[in-house]
Amino acid sequence: MPEYERKDYTDIYGAIMSFDKNKETPIHQWYPFVEGYASDFIKSIVDELNYKPECCLDIFSGSGTTNLEMQNMGIKCYSFEISPFMYELSRVKLRTDYTLNNFDNNVRKLKKLISKSPLDIENFEKFPQNRNYVEKEGLVKWHYDTEVMRGILDIKYAINLINDDLYSPLFRIALASILLKVSNMYRNGKCISYKKNFDKRQMLSRLDVHECFYERLDNVFRLDIENIEKNNINQIVNNYNNCKHGDTRELINTLDNNSIDLLITSPPYLNSRDYTDSYIDELRVLGYMDNISSEQSYRSKTIRSHVQVKWDKNNPLEIPLLIDSYNKIKEYEEEFWNNSLLDMISGYFWDMDTIFKSLYDKMKFGGSIFFNVANSAYYETEIEVDKIIAEIAENNGFKVVEIREARRMKPSSQQRKKFDYLIESVIVMKKELAS
Ligand SMILES: C[S@@+](CC[C@H](N)C(=O)[O-])C[C@H]1O[C@@H](n2cnc3c(N)ncnc32)[C@H](O)[C@@H]1O
Numbered sequence: 504m505p506e507y508e509r510k511d512y513t514d515i516y517g518a519i520m521s522f523d524k525n526k527e528t529p530i531h532q533w534y535p536f537v538e539g540y541a542s543d544f545i546k547s548i549v550d551e552l553n554y555k556p557e558c559c560l561d562i563f564s565g566s567g568t569t570n571l572e573m574q575n576m577g578i579k580c581y582s583f584e585i586s587p588f589m590y591e592l593s594r595v596k597l598r599t600d601y602t603l604n605n606f607d608n609n610v611r612k613l614k615k616l617i618s619k620s621p622l623d624i625e626n627f628e629k630f631p632q633n634r635n636y637v638e639k640e641g642l643v644k645w646h647y648d649t650e651v652m653r654g655i656l657d658i659k660y661a662i663n664l665i666n667d668d669l670y671s672p673l674f675r676i677a678l679a680s681i682l683l684k685v686s687n688m689y690r691n692g693k694c695i696s697y698k699k700n701f702d703k704r705q706m707l708s709r710l711d712v713h714e715c716f717y718e719r720l721d722n723v724f725r726l727d728i729e730n731i732e733k734n735n736i737n738q739i740v741n742n743y744n745n746c747k748h749g750d751t752r753e754l755i756n757t758l759d760n761n762s763i764d765l766l767i768t769s770p771p772y773l774n775s776r777d778y779t780d781s782y783i784d785e786l787r788v789l790g791y792m793d794n795i796s797s798e799q800s801y802r803s804k805t806i807r808s809h810v811q812v813k814w815d816k817n818n819p820l821e822i823p824l825l826i827d828s829y830n831k832i833k834e835y836e837e838e839f840w841n842n843s844l845l846d847m848i849s850g851y852f853w854d855m856d857t858i859f860k861s862l863y864d865k866m867k868f869g870g871s872i873f874f875n876v877a878n879s880a881y882y883e884t885e886i887e888v889d890k891i892i893a894e895i896a897e898n899n900g901f902k903v904v905e906i907r908e909a910r911r912m913k914p915s916s917q918q919r920k921k922f923d924y925l926i927e928s929v930i931v932m933k934k935e936l937a938s
Pocket residue numbers: 536538539540541562563564565566567568569583584585586589749750751752768769770771772778804805806
């Protein structure tokens with residue numbers, strides 16, 4: 504087994520990896536996606552290459568940081584994403600045909616429609632029917648106060664009435680970006696939880712929700728639209744049609760052989776978090792999913808990084824580092840909080856194997872891969888995800904150039920006794936030139 508040393512990149516990557524930096528970057532700021540990386544990370548990679556990439560790929564596109572930044576740099580980029588919400592978010596950010604005039608006209612129309620919204624809007628527009636979504640007698644906690652629900656529905660109804668291919672999706676993303684703010688929830692990492700003392704704070708009115716939405720449109724979106732319109736003349740590449748919705752394990756196979764000379768991506772980490780739970784309100788309230796079976800079908804197509812699906816039984820890949828951690832964790836089987844844990848761990852690396860197998864033919868000789876992952880820990884055992892993936896990539900023909908230690912992450916409270924931190928890294932790989 505090759506011995507991979509990690510190179511310390513914490514000084515460089517510490518400042519540019521977190522999505523926080525995107526919160527004030529034009530267009531990237533339209534929706535704060537906690538699990539994303541910053542646009543500067545993408546720029547730093549292109550800067551260090553000794554060639555100008557012709558075609559890039561991001562196989563887990565999330566909020567679309569890679570494809571948008573590539574578009575800004577005039578580089579073609581394919582991107583794949585399973586979440587219908589994240590997919591729409593990326594596509595909205597990649598459009599370049601917005602104009603200030605049309606934006607302003609549509610906002611005016613929207614405001615007029617909202618001001619004439621029926622008082623009993625809940626009879627005209629759908630809101631999730633889940634038991635704890637809206638305040639009602641007998642509930643102690645709920646996601647949305649009744650007036651807040653009505654405020655959201657007014658906006659959603661108006662967006663649907665506008666029914667514009669370009670501006671309705673944009674307004675939906677603007678609405679998504681205020682959803683948690685007006686709700687009783689916050690994102691706590693793993694899922695969403697109730698804000699502390701939510702029932703004691705001052706309730707928002709229906710109009711407050713509208714104002715919060717208009718404020719976002721006027722102060723964030725409008726300025727960016729103005730700049731998009733100005734820069735549109737210089738736009739040489741548009742990645743909108745290269746952004747695809749679906750399971751990356753299938754979509755990779757649709758690419759031409761020898762077509763990709765740069766891959767930058769960050770898969771879900773092996774931390775048993777399901778993005779479906781973290782973004783469940785956006786998915787449900789905005790209508791991307793409206794029943795349990797669509798939710799289940801979506802979850803079952805995600806990479807096996809969580810236990811919200813009962814995964815099929817499977818044995819781990821024959822990689823000593825993996826087998827070693829797997830067997831140590833297996834010793835605690837009787838204490839497991841979920842009996843899919845081992846199938847998740849082995850399934851995750853099978854998924855990575857499937858991906859690297861398909862990727863090999865799609866990459867050009869000499870092409871580079873930057874793969875951002877994080878290590879995990881279960882039952883006092885660390886899983887060195889970066890080193891295991893490095894070995895999977897090598898087994899599928901790639902050359903691992905180096906593993907860069909990017910950041911040190913706080914482990915979950917159960918693991919803190921044993922581990923001070925878990926490493927997040929960037930695996931740098933190449934498809935070497937044929938000799
Ligand atoms: C860590 S995030 C990527 C973040 C991205 N780099 C950014 O800056 O926004 C991983 C993404 O992989 C997506 N994903 C999970 N399983 C997938 C699958 N089978 N096919 C495509 N995307 C998937 C998740 O929905 C999530 O958006």
